[in-house]
Amino acid sequence: MGEKGAKPFAWERPTEQARDEKRAALLRAAVKLFNERGFHATSLDDVAASVGVTKPVIYHYLGNKDRVLFECVRIGLAELQDAAAQARALPGDGLMRLEAFLRRYAEIVMTEFGRCVIRTGDEALAPGNRAEFRTLKREVDRFLRDMVEQAALDGSATVPDVKVSALMIAGALNWSARWYQADGALTPPEMASALVTAILAGIGADPPVRDAPSAA
Numbered sequence: 001m002g003e004k005g006a007k008p009f010a011w012e013r014p015t016e017q018a019r020d021e022k023r024a025a026l027l028r029a030a031v032k033l034f035n036e037r038g039f040h041a042t043s044l045d046d047v048a049a050s051v052g053v054t055k056p057v058i059y060h061y062l063g064n065k066d067r068v069l070f071e072c073v074r075i076g077l078a079e080l081q082d083a084a085a086q087a088r089a090l091p092g093d094g095l096m097r098l099e100a101f102l103r104r105y106a107e108i109v110m111t112e113f114g115r116c117v118i119r120t121g122d123e124a125l126a127p128g129n130r131a132e133f134r135t136l137k138r139e140v141d142r143f144l145r146d147m148v149e150q151a152a153l154d155g156s157a158t159v160p161d162v163k164v165s166a167l168m169i170a171g172a173l174n175w176s177a178r179w180y181q182a183d184g185a186l187t188p189p190e191m192a193s194a195l196v197t198a199i200l201a202g203i204g205a206d207p208p209v210r211d212a213p214s215a216a
Helices: 016-037 046-053 054-063 063-089 092-107 113-119 127-153 162-179 188-200
Strands: none
Touching: 016 054, 016 063, 016 113, 046 054, 046 063, 054 092, 063 092, 063 113, 063 127, 092 113, 092 127, 092 162, 092 188, 113 162, 127 162, 162 188
C-alpha cells in the first residue's frame, strides 16, 4: 500500500503521474496480499477492497489477475537485474563485485516484490507470461554465475565448481524470502550482511572485514 497519508485514489487528475501513482498503489496492495495469502487464495476483489476501490479499477489500471501477478514479479526481477548491472560496473576484484551484488540481492528478496519473485511458481502464470518470467529469471541466474566465475578466475575467491557454488548461493539467499520477518531483530541490510558473510566464507573467501561497495 502507499506511504502513510497518501491517498492515490482520493483525487482524479488526468496526468501520467497520477496514473503511475495509482498503478503503483494497486501493485503494492496486490503483492502484499499475494505474499501473505498466496496467489490462488487472493482475489482481485480482495486487492481492490484493501485500497478502497472496485475490481473494475484494477482491470482499468493493470488488467486481469495473471497480469497483476506478472507485473509484481517483473518489478522484483528488474530490481535484481539493476543490482547486477550496478555491481558489475564497480571497480575492484571479482569478489568485491560479487559481494556487492549478493548484499543487494539479499535485500531485494526480503522486500515484497522480491519475495513475490521467489514465492511464485511458473505454473501460477499464463503461458505467455510464464515464458517471459522464466527468461528473466535465467538472466538473473546467469548474472550471478558470471560473477562467481569472475571471482574464481581472478583468484579473489576459491570456487571449486562455479555452477554448484552459484546454485548454493542462490538457494541460501532465496530461502530468506520465506523465513525473514520484517519485524524481527535485524533489518534487511543487517540480515543481508550476515548471510553474505557466511556465504563468502563458504566458498573459501575470508569473511569481509571491510565495508562492501554499494551496488544500490
